[in-house]
Amino acid sequence: MADWVWSNVVVALLLMGTGGVVFYARRSRMWTETFSDLWRRRRFAVLVIGFYVLVALLDSVAWVGGMDQGEDTVARYEAQSILDRLFAGSQERSYSAPFADVEFYGGAPLTHPGAHILGTDLIGRDVLYLSLKGARVALLIGGLTSLLAIPLALLFGISAGYFGGRIDDVVFFVMSTLASMPGLLLLIALIMVLGKSTVAVCFALAITGWVGFCRVVRGETFKLRELEYVSAARALGVSEFGIIVRHILPNLMHLVIITFVLMFSGLVLSEAILSWLGIGVDGSWGQMIDQARNELSRDPIVWWNIVSAGLALFGLILAVNFVGDALRDTLDPRTLRETE
Amino acid sequence: MTALLEVKGLTARFPGPGEGLPIVDGVDFHIDSGEVLALVGESGCGKSMTALSLMRLLPKPGRIASGRVRLGDEEVLSMSVNAMRRVRGHRMAMIFQEPMTSLNPVVRVGKQVMEAIRLHEDVSRSAARLRSLELFSEVGIPDPEARLDAYPHQLSGGLKQRVMIAMALSTRPELLIADEPTTALDVTIQAQIVRLLRDLQRDRGMSILLITHDLGVVNELSDRVAVMYAGRIVETGSRQDIFKRPRHPYTRGLLRSNPALAVPGERLPEIQGVVPSPVEWPQGCRFSTRCSEVFEPCRIDVPQTTNLGEGHRCDCHGVTSSTNSGDGA
Numbered sequence: 001m002a003d004w005v006w007s008n009v010v011v012a013l014l015l016m017g018t019g020g021v022v023f024y025a026r027r028s029r030m031w032t033e034t035f036s037d038l039w040r041r042r043r044f045a046v047l048v049i050g051f052y053v054l055v056a057l058l059d060s061v062a063w064v065g066g067m068d069q070g071e072d073t074v075a076r077y078e079a080q081s082i083l084d085r086l087f088a089g090s091q092e093r094s095y096s097a098p099f100a101d102v103e104f105y106g107g108a109p110l111t112h113p114g115a116h117i118l119g120t121d122l123i124g125r126d127v128l129y130l131s132l133k134g135a136r137v138a139l140l141i142g143g144l145t146s147l148l149a150i151p152l153a154l155l156f157g158i159s160a161g162y163f164g165g166r167i168d169d170v171v172f173f174v175m176s177t178l179a180s181m182p183g184l185l186l187l188i189a190l191i192m193v194l195g196k197s198t199v200a201v202c203f204a205l206a207i208t209g210w211v212g213f214c215r216v217v218r219g220e221t222f223k224l225r226e227l228e229y230v231s232a233a234r235a236l237g238v239s240e241f242g243i244i245v246r247h248i249l250p251n252l253m254h255l256v257i258i259t260f261v262l263m264f265s266g267l268v269l270s271e272a273i274l275s276w277l278g279i280g281v282d283g284s285w286g287q288m289i290d291q292a293r294n295e296l297s298r299d300p301i302v303w304w305n306i307v308s309a310g311l312a313l314f315g316l317i318l319a320v321n322f323v324g325d326a327l328r329d330t331l332d333p334r335t336l337r338e339t340e
Numbered sequence: 341m342t343a344l345l346e347v348k349g350l351t352a353r354f355p356g357p358g359e360g361l362p363i364v365d366g367v368d369f370h371i372d373s374g375e376v377l378a379l380v381g382e383s384g385c386g387k388s389m390t391a392l393s394l395m396r397l398l399p400k401p402g403r404i405a406s407g408r409v410r411l412g413d414e415e416v417l418s419m420s421v422n423a424m425r426r427v428r429g430h431r432m433a434m435i436f437q438e439p440m441t442s443l444n445p446v447v448r449v450g451k452q453v454m455e456a457i458r459l460h461e462d463v464s465r466s467a468a469r470l471r472s473l474e475l476f477s478e479v480g481i482p483d484p485e486a487r488l489d490a491y492p493h494q495l496s497g498g499l500k501q502r503v504m505i506a507m508a509l510s511t512r513p514e515l516l517i518a519d520e521p522t523t524a525l526d527v528t529i530q531a532q533i534v535r536l537l538r539d540l541q542r543d544r545g546m547s548i549l550l551i552t553h554d555l556g557v558v559n560e561l562s563d564r565v566a567v568m569y570a571g572r573i574v575e576t577g578s579r580q581d582i583f584k585r586p587r588h589p590y591t592r593g594l595l596r597s598n599p600a601l602a603v604p605g606e607r608l609p610e611i612q613g614v615v616p617s618p619v620e621w622p623q624g625c626r627f628s629t630r631c632s633e634v635f636e637p638c639r640i641d642v643p644q645t646t647n648l649g650e651g652h653r654c655d656c657h658g659v660t661s662s663t664n665s666g667d668g669a
């Protein structure tokens with residue numbers, strides 16, 4: 001199947017999944033209270049994140065055709081997302097500043113004078129368009145990596161904490177081994193081995209990122225295992241698997257949510273560092289910043305590229321961190337702070 | 341009549357010097373069907389560990405070293421893990437001391453009871469809900485319909501304990517093990533729970549192993565009493581035997597220090613000292629470090645069991661079947 005079909009399928013699944021989660025969370029008082037609290041305290045941050053998500057969705061729903069591409073025959077067979085279609089034809093032949101009528105070098109008139117709110121880049125792409133497109137990449141990096149790292153951490157952390165003994169020894173060994181390697185070097189090595197695709201980068205980030213959460217899960221499971229309701233469940237004849245699924249996992253969910261949110265911003269930043277090293281994901285803000293770096297030395301200075309990408313990145317990270325902090329305050333006043 | 345539960349020479353050890361510390365050391369007792377046996381003793385005497393051993397739920401690194409536990413016609417200690425899981429909850433159920441933490445905080449209580457029912461019986465969700473409702477009424481939870489949808493933190497301690505009892509009773513166990521069911525509750529609530537347990541036991545004719553250090557509860561509920569000290573049963577007998585004709589110095593000490601029997605204005609005559617930790621257990625009689633009647637052989641030999649007739653037994657060098665020292669202390 002073509003990439004764009006997958007992208008549409010993922011969007012559909014995500015929307016359905018969100019619907020399902022909302023449906024179930026609504027029945028739980030803890031979650032409804034948490035989210036109404038979040039909405040009250042961090043409305044702006046939630047709305048900002050919502051905007052990024054919306055942009056990413058607009059950039060994810062794509063299909064082929066229906067656009068006049070002029071002479072560009074290749075583009076006619078390429079899928080275009082809604083975002084692409086909104087910005088269709090906003091390409092220039094050269095560099096221009098925000099709101100400019102003429103291009104940066106020769107001063108020749110632009111095709112769309114005054115229409116590039118954030119200017120264009122070296123090869124004439126609209127910077128606003130690129131900045132918006134970065135949202136999808138960022139959410140993909142944060143989301144996919146967490147989707148890989150968190151289940152991994154849960155699996156190993158719960159096994160180690162719940163069963164202890166040999167299993168704990170093995171998990172602990174793996175964790176200490178990973179933790180003893182310099183994270184960035186390991187990351188680079190993994191990307192060298194796995195390749196430079198988005199999925200490979202996410203995979204590498206997941207492998208280097210699950211250890212911290214695994215440690216928290218292990219400790220929490222260890223505590224939960226000793227609680228009386230676990231003994232009570234055992235006394236009722238619930239199997240070990242049943243206890244993990246019914247009693248341990250649900251009581252780790254708040255940690256999962258907080259970790260997801262806090263991990264997310266860290267991952268997006270890590271990708272920016274990787275981009276700077278030239279092994280980032282195509283179309284990310286990190287890559288935009290990296291490319292714009294050289295432009296800073298021009299005279300007069302070309303600042304709009306790097307500032308747009310930087311602000312887009314900064315806005316998302318800040319909003320996510322605000323939300324993460326509020327979530328941590330309401331859901332977990334203790335555990336994660338202790339382990340920091 | 342054959343007993344419902346028969347425990348013989350049950351020994352549970354935790355890692356320690358030698359073979360390990362015998363936290364439960366050669367415990368013998370039996371419970372007839374429809375009978376309430378109270379297991380009493382100060383905190384740290386091994387009562388909970390005894391109960392958990394019966395369920396084969398001894399916390400790690402403890403292990404059952406020897407002994408036999410027969411329930412009905414099944415040998416509990418040699419059962420397969422899966423068979424044991426069916427026995428738990430189904431034939432033997434247990435309620436714990438801490439109602440506050442005995443329920444999963446993120447699951448509605450009704451759902452927890454329904455899960456307990458559906459664990460052992462193949463019934464539909466709606467049937468299980470109906471049963472939960474009946475159980476809630478049976479254990480005296482007011483407005484049961486609404487309470488089914490409550491989360492644990494919305495219920496008081498007494499109500500939570502009632503939910504725990506409902507859960508334990510959900511599969512009609514033959515034996516209910518109640519480990520300090522009232523200790524964590526307010527005094528007035530304690531009395532209610534005691535009454536509830538008594539009524540339930542009467543209505544259902546089930547056996548109860550009641551673990552407590554509250555002699556008032558023992559007096560109100562039990563048919564027979566086993567007194568435990570430092571991992572051993574030191575005296576067993578009918579409730580009358582224990583309350584009216586206690587023979588073991590430890591039993592007498594417990595009775596004397598019972599607040600219910602105190603003379604107002606006088607200092608409660610407590611047993612001197614504290615329960616020694618298992619590593620400090622003395623040779624011979626383990627009570628010898630605190631006993632007011634201690635004499636020479638006590639510190640050397642473990643006292644043998646003396647049969648005082650009609651199931652009244654006592655392990656003390658100072659007690660023989662002929663002597664009848666000091667009735668009622």
Ligand SMILES: Nc1ncnc2c1ncn2[C@@H]1O[C@H](COP(=O)(O)OP(=O)(O)O)[C@@H](O)[C@H]1O
Pocket residue numbers: 354355361363381382383384385386387388389390400401402617618
């Ligand atoms: N992990 C352990 N290792 C060694 N001893 C233990 C362990 N857990 C409990 N014990 C001992 O078991 C005894 C507790 O017995 P328990 O059955 O809880 O007493 P209680 O009569 O108060 O219910 C204490 O003496 C304690 O020292």
Ligand code: SF4
Pocket residue numbers: 588589590625626627628629631632633634635638643655656657658659
């Ligand atoms: S055996 Fe000796 S020390 Fe132990 S209770 Fe009897 S009299 Fe006291």
Ligand SMILES: [Mg+2]
Pocket residue numbers: 384387388389519520
């Ligand atoms: Mg106890």
